[in-house]
Amino acid sequence: MILARKSQLHYYVDVPLYVKSDDGRYVMYKPGGKTLSDMRISEERLHVELYMKHEDKLKGLQEAQRGFNRQLQNNVKSGDPAQVKSTLISIVEETLMEPRSGSLEGVSETMDILISDYADESDVIKQLLFVSSTDYSTVIHSINVMAFALAFASHAHLSTAQTKVLGISALLHDVGKVKITPEILTAPRILNNEEFEEMKSHTLIGYQILRECRFSDKGICLAALEHHEKLDGTGYPNNKKNVSEIAKIIAVIDCYEALTNNDRPYRCAMIPIDTLNLLKDDVNKGKFDKDIFKKFAYSLVK
Ligand SMILES: [Fe+2]
Ligand SMILES: [Fe+2]
CATH class of the missing domain: 1.10.3210.10 (Hypothetical protein af1432)
Known part of the structure; x- marks a missing residue:
């Protein structure tokens, strides 16, 4: 298990998330197929550290990239350069955390929007x-x-x-x-x-x-x-x-x-x-x- 990145959590759909119990076991927190907002868990309410399976890391990043790209599209439509830059910074930062095949290609969609x-x-x-x-x-x-x-x-x-x-x-x-x-x-x-x-x-x-x-x-x-x-x-x-x-x-x-x-x-x-x-x-x-x-x-x- 690895700690899930807070900035990406709300974009995960198919990636299940887990919480660590007092006795060190990982208990499912969010099943695959649902987002945290589907479960009515807002960013402010989320105080616990969430974990994901190591093998889901790339899938999680790809789901996050799609989420950030949707946000970027809205920012571009509203024509606000500060918002566009801030979302772009998130996209590039998150992508460069995992700079390899399967993640870097995500910027292709970003470029389509830009x-x-x-x-x-x-x-x-x-x-x-x-x-x-x-x-x-x-x-x-x-x-x-x-x-x-x-x-x-x-x-x-x-x-x-x-x-x-x-x-x-x-x-x-x-x-x-x-x-x-x-x-x-x-x-x-x-x-x-x-x-x-x-x-x-x-x-x-x-x-x-x-x-x-x-x-x-x-x-x-x-x-x-x-x-x-x-x-x-x-x-x-x-x-x-x-x-x-x-x-x-x-x-x-x-x-x-x-x-x-x-x-x-x-x-x-x-x-x-x-x-x-x-x-x-x-x-x-x-x-x-x-x-x-x-x-x-x-x-x-x-
Ligand atoms: Fe350079
Ligand atoms: Fe250079």
Whole structure:
């Protein structure tokens, strides 16, 4: 038995929940086929710790993802960017707790909602970038990169299918960071060589995780592997010059997002115009794709 995550409890339908009795036995609390709200148990009334069978973990997460996605759809329809961002944070956080095949594919449905006509009409995705978040993390970074990527897709008139693949790639490009030592991820200083080598490995780890998933487009795995490559061969992990199209787009957006965010205490966030000038220098040095950079810059002002 494992402790069930409180944030997911109310979404479980087929997953039975148990409570631990004083003598250490597990007694059924909620049978499969019913939700806690079917049993009229509200979140406030739920003071006990509930458990689930270990083998139900993935099924539980999938039920929770469906529940969060329904909530996201309502948030998108009401056009409230703060609500959309908050639900998205829950989805990405919960999904990254179990980053493997069977759970990561859940973001495919999330992306369908984010690129739906409702989202288009309310312009809610663009507004996501103006909802500030106090605790910058891989989750927030990934959501921001995705929001920039969807704005880019709209500006570049990508097809719905291409937009979806780009959005998923953006959301999951740093999935490999779940395996990096947390102290390295949040180090309030410049990393030493050894630490930086570990940090670099998030590209390969992400690729390996995503390769096991049932995404139909291989560009999603390549974006995780290649988003730190530079077109002049000075990037990592493979000093590759010939980089996939999606990875080239994510590379530009990823750098822009990281530089404009206050993610590191040892340096200040840059303002957009300075960041664009810095990236333009890198374009001129042959590190980033010129056409992609231009389209991205225009997508910011549109
Ligand atoms: Fe990365
Ligand atoms: Fe990133």
